[in-house]
Amino acid sequence: MSHEMSDEKLPESHGSEGHEVAVHGDPFADPGLPAHGPRRTDIDERAAKRAERQVSLLFIVSMLATVGFIASYVAIDIDKIVYIFPLGHVSALNFALGMTLGVALFCIGAGAVHWARTLMSDHEIPADRHPIEADDELRADVIEQFQTGAAESGFGRRKMLRNTLIGSMALVPLSGVVLLRDLGPLPEDKLAHTGWELATPAKPLKLINMNTNEPMKPEDIVTGSLTFAKPEGLEEDQEIFQEQIAKDALMIIRIAPEDLKDKTSAELGFEGILAYSKICTHVGCPISLYEQQTHHALCPCHQSTFDLADGARVIFGPAGHPLPQLKITTDEKGFLVATGDFQEPVGPSYWERP
Amino acid sequence: MKKLSARRRHPLAALVVLLLALAATGGLYAAFAPAEKAQADTSAQSLAIEEGKKLFAVGCSSCHGLDGQGSSDGPSLVGVGSAAVDFQVGTGRMPAQQSGAQVPAKRVVYSQAQIDQLAAYVASLGPGPVAPTKEQYTSTDPNDVAKGGELFRTNCAQCHNFAGKGGALTKGKYAPTLENTSPKHIYEAMQTGPQNMPSFPDTTMPEEQKKQIVAWVSHTNDEPNPGGLSLGSLGPVTEGLFGWIFALGSLIVVAIWVAAHTTKAKKS
Ligand code: FES
Numbered sequence: 167m168s169h170e171m172s173d174e175k176l177p178e179s180h181g182s183e184g185h186e187v188a189v190h191g192d193p194f195a196d197p198g199l200p201a202h203g204p205r206r207t208d209i210d211e212r213a214a215k216r217a218e219r220q221v222s223l224l225f226i227v228s229m230l231a232t233v234g235f236i237a238s239y240v241a242i243d244i245d246k247i248v249y250i251f252p253l254g255h256v257s258a259l260n261f262a263l264g265m266t267l268g269v270a271l272f273c274i275g276a277g278a279v280h281w282a283r284t285l286m287s288d289h290e291i292p293a294d295r296h297p298i299e300a301d302d303e304l305r306a307d308v309i310e311q312f313q314t315g316a317a318e319s320g321f322g323r324r325k326m327l328r329n330t331l332i333g334s335m336a337l338v339p340l341s342g343v344v345l346l347r348d349l350g351p352l353p354e355d356k357l358a359h360t361g362w363e364l365a366t367p368a369k370p371l372k373l374i375n376m377n378t379n380e381p382m383k384p385e386d387i388v389t390g391s392l393t394f395a396k397p398e399g400l401e402e403d404q405e406i407f408q409e410q411i412a413k414d415a416l417m418i419i420r421i422a423p424e425d426l427k428d429k430t431s432a433e434l435g436f437e438g439i440l441a442y443s444k445i446c447t448h449v450g451c452p453i454s455l456y457e458q459q460t461h462h463a464l465c466p467c468h469q470s471t472f473d474l475a476d477g478a479r480v481i482f483g484p485a486g487h488p489l490p491q492l493k494i495t496t497d498e499k500g501f502l503v504a505t506g507d508f509q510e511p512v513g514p515s516y517w518e519r520p
Numbered sequence: 521m522k523k524l525s526a527r528r529r530h531p532l533a534a535l536v537v538l539l540l541a542l543a544a545t546g547g548l549y550a551a552f553a554p555a556e557k558a559q560a561d562t563s564a565q566s567l568a569i570e571e572g573k574k575l576f577a578v579g580c581s582s583c584h585g586l587d588g589q590g591s592s593d594g595p596s597l598v599g600v601g602s603a604a605v606d607f608q609v610g611t612g613r614m615p616a617q618q619s620g621a622q623v624p625a626k627r628v629v630y631s632q633a634q635i636d637q638l639a640a641y642v643a644s645l646g647p648g649p650v651a652p653t654k655e656q657y658t659s660t661d662p663n664d665v666a667k668g669g670e671l672f673r674t675n676c677a678q679c680h681n682f683a684g685k686g687g688a689l690t691k692g693k694y695a696p697t698l699e700n701t702s703p704k705h706i707y708e709a710m711q712t713g714p715q716n717m718p719s720f721p722d723t724t725m726p727e728e729q730k731k732q733i734v735a736w737v738s739h740t741n742d743e744p745n746p747g748g749l750s751l752g753s754l755g756p757v758t759e760g761l762f763g764w765i766f767a768l769g770s771l772i773v774v775a776i777w778v779a780a781h782t783t784k785a786k787k788s
Contacts, residue, residue: 206785253748260746283783376674377725385723392718393725394674419718454678455689457716464690466678471690482690 199290207284217284224277231270238262357516360443361397361414362492363507370503372398373416373441373494381501382418387439390458393418394444397504413512415444416492417454418502421461421475428477434493436502441492442478443512446470448485450513463489486515565640572641575634579615588645593619600712601648602639607708609635611701613715621692623715625701649711649721656727657707659735668736671729675720683753684737689716699741703734 207214238259246258253261300308321328365371372381376394387393395416400407420439426432431440442463446453451467461475470483478489490508497503576588583594590596597604608614612626630638639651659668673682679695681687686697693716698706710730713719720730751758 203784205783207783209785247744250748253745255744256748257744257746261748279778283778375724377671377729382724386721387724388719388721390713390719391721391724392675393720452678455687455695456718457689457693458713458718459716460690462690466687469690 199292202288202290205284205288208288214285217280221277221281221285224273224280228270228273228277231266231273235263235266235270238266357513358511359507360512361400361410362504364397364399365504365506367505370495370497370505372497373418373502373504374398374400383500384437384439384496384502387418387420387502389420389422389438391420392454392456392458394454395441412450413445415452416441417444417456417463419456419458419461419474425461425475427473427475428479431477431491434491436494436496439494439502440474441494441502441504442472442474443490443492443508445489445513446485447480447487447489447512448483448514453489568637568640569644571634572637572639572644575630575638576641579630580638583616588642597642597645599646599648600642601650602643603649603651603708604712604714605639605642606635606651607705607712607714609638610708611705622694625696649708652704652707652711654704657703657731657734659731664732664735665739666736667729668732668734668739671725671733672736675725676733679717681754683750684740685753698737701737703738706734706737707731 207217242259242262244257244259247255248258248261249255250261316322362371373395374380374397375382375386376396381398382393382395395418396411397414400410400414404410418439418441423432423438426435426438432438435441444452444454446465446467448465448468448470451465453463453465453470453472455464455466456462456474457464461473462481463472463474463478465471465483465485468484470485471481472478472485472489473481474489478491480486480488487510490510490512492504492508493506494502494504576584577586580588580594580597583591584597585591585594588597590598605614609630610628610632612628613623615629616623617626642648643650659665672684676684679687679689680698681695684698686695688694695717701709707730709717710720710725710733711722722730751762
């Protein structure tokens with residue numbers, strides 16, 4: 167091995183100071199820089215010219231592609247669909263725009279890389295590593311400047327300046343509190359109630375089918391069916407709709423009474439019709455992947471699984487609470503109604519949640 | 521020629537004349553006695569039920585019981601209606617090839633005529649959803665697509681994905697893609713709630729809305745993909761995976777190539 171190494175790669179001294187053992191062909195020796203070798207383009211003018219032509223060719227292709235981009239933008243009809251082999255039926259305009267822009271950008275990059283590698287100066291420039299710490303002189307200088315600055319600012323002297331500065335600094339975090347107060351105790355019990363709280367036994371709220379916008383009767387709800395409902399009075403064109411439906415949404419299912427495993431849950435329902443909150447108790451995704459044979463509802467976000475036949479008990483996944491269930495009954499006209507709010511807050515767990 | 525004319529009176533000629541006469545009488549009778557027509561239809565119906573019963577005994581009764589009353593291997597079919605039969609047998613799900621978390625769609629083994637007979641028999645066991653007619657699932661109103669899209673997102677997208685490409689459920693079950701499902705079968709699935717799919721009966725999702733959903737699904741399936749390479753329309757997961765593996769991967773490969781490939785002229 168060692169005799170193949172050129173001399174300049176070998177260390178200058180071989181530890182002849184007396185303390186170190188002189189090792190012939192020290193494997194850990196600093197190999198130094200490899201010898202500078204010329205590139206073909208450095209020594210062959212024809213090669214250099216060729217590289218130059220290649221680079222310009224790439225740039226010219228890029229220009230053409232840009233022209234093509236503009237041309238296809240102008241020329242191709244937005245509704246034109248073409249068949250292109252691995253992609254299938256695609257919009258001709260989209261395809262042309264993407265292709266031409268891609269080629270234009272790629273050729274600029276490729277040309278630049280080719281240029282740098284073949285024609286730009288090729289001298290290795292070693293940059294030695296230095297300790298990160300500044301030397302003593304510089305540090306002393308910085309400290310002195312800081313002290314001068316402090317003295318000049320009069321920070322110690324001008325008490326009013328100092329105090330107002332401290333005051334303003336202390337107040338800034340309040341903006342964070344304002345922005346993020348929803349995460350803390352400030353919303354009070356807003357999260358604990360939903361739109362169903364307007365319902366009372368004296369003035370019950372009808373359950374409105376989200377498909378038909380009509381109230382429902384128990385005989386409409388077939389065993390094995392799934393229906394989504396919202397409280398009476400909440401309309402999609404209201405400004406509060408999105409905010410409200412995020413808490414009020416119900417999924418209504420009907421389970422044969424003999425399949426119901428949880429007595430309280432059965433009592434909250436009406437003849438096997440159960441109204442559960444659609445909002446996952448983990449972090450609040452809407453869930454309604456309901457399997458009518460197993461009565462499991464799955465949350466697509468983190469796979470929490472609830473057994474709706476057993477009071478929506480969590481049988482898998484990160485959710486910490488069963489899904490809240492709304493107590494439902496029928497009014498004198500036979501429509502399904504709620505007489506009050508959910509007994510627990512819907513949606514994700516939070517600190518004050520009982 | 522001679523032979524033919526010699527035997528002009530074929531031995532069976534009398535029989536042919538008799539049959540023709542009978543047919544004519546029957547035809548005249550049928551034409552002049554419309555009151556009896558319903559009677560004839562019912563007998564066609566009962567014939568179909570009869571045929572269906574035979575098909576059922578051979579193909580279905582081992583799981584669903586001799587009279588469709590169900591057994592430990594298959595649910596009762598009383599009251600599931602003809603729509604359920606048309607869907608299950610028409611998509612090849614039934615007869616099931618093996619029991620498991622999910623019975624997949626596969627090659628259809630019965631002809632449509634046989635399926636209709638089976639459906640007629642099962643429908644005779646108890647009233648249930650009736651297989652839809654073509655008008656029920658064929659939409660003519662161009663606005664139906666937009667309305668159907670909205671209904672699809674409310675009622676179906678959670679399991680079948682926003683583009684109807686299907687998705688996973690628990691324990692090996694899945695919501696199948698709707699790409700290759702015919703409009704009739706989509707309609708029937710909503711009516712009957714096959715396997716773990718909840719049903720969407722007319723009481724909570726009127727016929728009209730089912731038609732709109734079918735219109736949207738068909739539209740989505742037929743629509744060309746403007747961007748090409750939809751990656752299964754599965755959304756951010758496949759797209760991200762594709763981006764990380766193929767796009768970033770090829771960038772890394774290019775970077776390595778650029779750095780490793782020397783431009784030095786070879787000595788010698
Ligand atoms: S939000 Fe439902 S499991 Fe996470």
